[in-house]
Amino acid sequence: MKAEVKGSEILYVERFRILHGDYEHGGDAAAAIKAVLKELGIHPDLIRRLSIANFEAEMNVIMYAEEGEMEFQVLADAVRVVLTDRGQGIPDIELAMTPGYSTATPAMRERGFGAGLGLPNIKKNVDLFEIESTVGVGTTLRYSIFLSERQRAGEA
């Protein structure tokens, strides 16, 4: 699946830095993006889907990578997130995309994570999803949700 929305102008950008092990601020980027989407009058269902995806993606960086940057973009016809992390990378993407597969440690599971639904959950909630990973370097996620004609016209 191609995550690029072609020929669309970027209207709004915000970037968030995410650090490994920073559970204290886990979900802050997703919450900040949600607040922006609410302010822009985006449809609640889209906000919910993107928030779920963002939270999963953000927690993945906190749990598995060294650090990452979440870039949130509003385009004329979609909202898009590009999340680039520096870290161990994913050796077998197909396996990582399998619901239930997890490499979470017992400590992570104790915090309620590690059900093996992170990446599949992101994919399930977005319209376009793309993942690239290099072992020992890091992972890049790109995902988008389309804005309907009505949303662009301002009817939530």
Add this chain to the structure above:
Amino acid sequence: MNEHGHSVEIDPDKCIGCVACCQACPTKAIRVLGGVAVVKPELCTYCGNCVRVCRYDAATAKTSNPADLKMFKHTVALPALTLYGQFGRDVMPSQVMDALRKIGFDSTYDVSWMCEMVTAATDAYLSECNGPWPKISVTCPAIVRLIQIRYPELIAHMVPIETARELAAKILRRKLSSELRLDPSEIGIFFITPCSAIMNSILRPVALDQSYIDGAFSIAEIYGPLLDAIKTTEKVDHDVPISPSGLFWAMAGGEIAGMRNTNTMAVRGIQDVEFVFDRIESGTFATVDFIEAYICPDGCVSGQLVIEGRYAAQRNIQQIARKLGDQGQVKEEKVRTLLREHFFDLEEEVKARPARALGRDLKQRIAMKKEKAGVLEQLPKKDCAACGAPDCETLAEDIVLGERMVEDCLFVRIASLTGDGTTGMEGKDE
């Protein structure tokens, strides 16, 4: 009650233009303009925080006019369960009911057993519904308004069961009109309320075309006459049938305490409610089945229109419930029959009432958001509210909407008067 009025009003003659209410408002619905606090009704949840913090008696909760009682052939007092806990631990519900009749109501009706029925109906609903999770109680009308205004995406989480007070009034009107051979409209049902939010829910019901309740008086305003009347009531051995588990609905946590389902949470007070609702939106609490939420810190006993302190009131309720012993009122078969008849169902869909959006369409909204960020840069971020908006961000928003000017900020004005453009009160440089 004035059909077009609001259950929370600010008297411009009494208001001195301090910003206490403006800063206390959880939905930022109040501005102080021209020295007087003004409520934006579209943002108001009628939580009554302004009534609570106003030291000048300017912000008040509006209730029914006592003269309204004369419009009916038969009047009934429907007391909030909170009322039972207002007179110490020795005054039993039967005495409170007796006193209500002494001060002028033709009859009284207890809501606790309907609370117990709603508990059973909620359990039944939870066992059959398919999410989204968690489900949220609709008991607190300020919570319902908060969801409509600030969390419209949580409407789908609301339990579609009408409140116990409305259901009790619905059943009571039916019962009385046949017993007394009166037209339903000749019966006046008045709620004795601990808060302005319930009053508003009677004026403007959310999931009903018209409330089954005709009006409301606050606990605070009838407390004096009621206390006098209680002194002349006899203690009776046989109490009116009260459901002890229903009685606990007067306090936060009381609703879930009586449920079979224990995968539940009670959330108390506006700050905690916002914390939890923000996370429900993000899917964080999806493993929880049911959330009972109150805008007041301890549920209804901490409403702004009560007299007894909320801690003493909770002690009283606990002790009264213990004295009443085990007298469950509700037969499961009855609940199942009523469920099949859709008796508990919300009659109308709950509509979203999203707060004002900046701009017409997406492009304009983004432009205005950027403009707002630019305006905010010029403001001191002290959130002092001296301008009459609760904080700098809200002032920035009002400015972008063309309602205010940057010069409304005192810091900006002082800086423009000093030679170097500073006030000497700046925060640290960024």
